[in-house]
Amino acid sequence: MPDVKHFDPDAVLDTVVRLFWRQGLATTGIQDVVNATGLNRSSLYATFGGKQELYRAALERYVDSRSRPALGKLEEDGRGLPAIAEFFTGLIETRCTGEYARWGCMVSNAHAGTENSDPEVQAILDRQHERLREALHTAVVSAQRQHQLADGTDADTAADVLALLAHGVNLRSRAGADAQQLHTTVAAAIAAVTGTTQA
Amino acid sequence: MPDVKHFDPDAVLDTVVRLFWRQGLATTGIQDVVNATGLNRSSLYATFGGKQELYRAALERYVDSRSRPALGKLEEDGRGLPAIAEFFTGLIETRCTGEYARWGCMVSNAHAGTENSDPEVQAILDRQHERLREALHTAVVSAQRQHQLADGTDADTAADVLALLAHGVNLRSRAGADAQQLHTTVAAAIAAVTGTTQA
DNA sequence: CCTATCTTGGAATGGCCGTTTCAAGATCTA
DNA sequence: TAGATCTTGAAACGGCCATTCCAAGATAGG
Numbered sequence: 459m460p461d462v463k464h465f466d467p468d469a470v471l472d473t474v475v476r477l478f479w480r481q482g483l484a485t486t487g488i489q490d491v492v493n494a495t496g497l498n499r500s501s502l503y504a505t506f507g508g509k510q511e512l513y514r515a516a517l518e519r520y521v522d523s524r525s526r527p528a529l530g531k532l533e534e535d536g537r538g539l540p541a542i543a544e545f546f547t548g549l550i551e552t553r554c555t556g557e558y559a560r561w562g563c564m565v566s567n568a569h570a571g572t573e574n575s576d577p578e579v580q581a582i583l584d585r586q587h588e589r590l591r592e593a594l595h596t597a598v599v600s601a602q603r604q605h606q607l608a609d610g611t612d613a614d615t616a617a618d619v620l621a622l623l624a625h626g627v628n629l630r631s632r633a634g635a636d637a638q639q640l641h642t643t644v645a646a647a648i649a650a651v652t653g654t655t656q657a
Numbered sequence: 658m659p660d661v662k663h664f665d666p667d668a669v670l671d672t673v674v675r676l677f678w679r680q681g682l683a684t685t686g687i688q689d690v691v692n693a694t695g696l697n698r699s700s701l702y703a704t705f706g707g708k709q710e711l712y713r714a715a716l717e718r719y720v721d722s723r724s725r726p727a728l729g730k731l732e733e734d735g736r737g738l739p740a741i742a743e744f745f746t747g748l749i750e751t752r753c754t755g756e757y758a759r760w761g762c763m764v765s766n767a768h769a770g771t772e773n774s775d776p777e778v779q780a781i782l783d784r785q786h787e788r789l790r791e792a793l794h795t796a797v798v799s800a801q802r803q804h805q806l807a808d809g810t811d812a813d814t815a816a817d818v819l820a821l822l823a824h825g826v827n828l829r830s831r832a833g834a835d836a837q838q839l840h841t842t843v844a845a846a847i848a849a850v851t852g853t854t855q856a
Numbered sequence: 857c858c859t860a861t862c863t864t865g866g867a868a869t870g871g872c873c874g875t876t877t878c879a880a881g882a883t884c885t886a
Numbered sequence: 887t888a889g890a891t892c893t894t895g896a897a898a899c900g901g902c903c904a905t906t907c908c909a910a911g912a913t914a915g916g
Contacts, residue, residue: 460892461883484683485771488874498894499875509874562769569828570761570769572684583832610854615845622842625828626821629768633782643821646814650849655809659862660913687904697864698905708904 467505470495475516479564483513483573514578520564521586529593538601539652546644553631562632566625591621601652608653616651623647666704669694674715678763682712682772713777719763720785728792737800738851745843748823752830761831765824790820800851807852815850822846
């Protein structure tokens, strides 16, 4: 007998993601959310709870709809080195051009802000960093099996280095770093960390 | 004939740095500054101007009193590889232990937040990133001159990679990353990027 | 000591914050 | 169609925001 929602919560969450991604938690007001979604305050609070819970939901949706697909692609791409290179190429393009240029990564941004004072957010950040490491690890091992790596390369530390590098890319891209230079730097890093020589 | 200030602006600024460093711009209120410094609102505004100008002053002081000394030490340390290793060791210790543990780097934090929407802040961030690259570049060249590097290592890209890596360290340390693991990862990265083999 | 000049304390400013409340509207079952 | 149940709109809440104002206090030159 009840009434039914007059909107699609997931679509709304996509809009909210964009707000928090670009502006962060503290700088984004509920009024901004109301303006951007067209929703009413009542509907917002009834559906998502308060601001903090809304941010958590948005962060989780960002991870699910943006980060994880990219990591999944990397993990299932068995080509080894080319897969890693392509992952970073796509990352840099996303960070530097198009709609999301200079937005950085919502996860990286959350690392640096006050967002991570919420233990639940902190847990999401750690989990996602772990996923990033695992995906890179899988790709490095894949490269290793195809003898694309120098002997003695440790897959674990190589993945760790590349994961930290990704955070660096995310950070600097938000400050408007030059895409071409990022490409060059990342290519050199991949070559170095895998013990291969650069083109 | 005028009255004179009843406090030391630089000492006050040091306290303000700690606030903005840990909490960021948006999350830190003027009231927090008043509480932490013991200063009055009037004195604050008369001395530093508004909140934004206070943040800028604090960021510049952070750079001058914390970042630049470390970079200067790196730049003047002519030992090459050991200098680079020591720089990162000190960085990780600062980020993970003691008073500033889990505070990250105020410059890295500003990258990811809304702080960088101020063009003047943005300029400070770019300048400081450039300084980081230059200092690392100097150290890499120094290593090169002492034949500590593999032939064909490009000093420019090596420095770029290490600079991005430093940002990654700063970011992850704020999320409570394990110091030991960071040390291991960084050591591997230095070894890789310089073409040397790891211990 | 007097007074011009700056500093200081503390209250007051308007505005925006996240959140709540509640009546009016919409929906689906029976 | 009657009515129970949820959603929606709009106003209102207390509280905190950055900032300003002004009277009272402190200083140093004349």
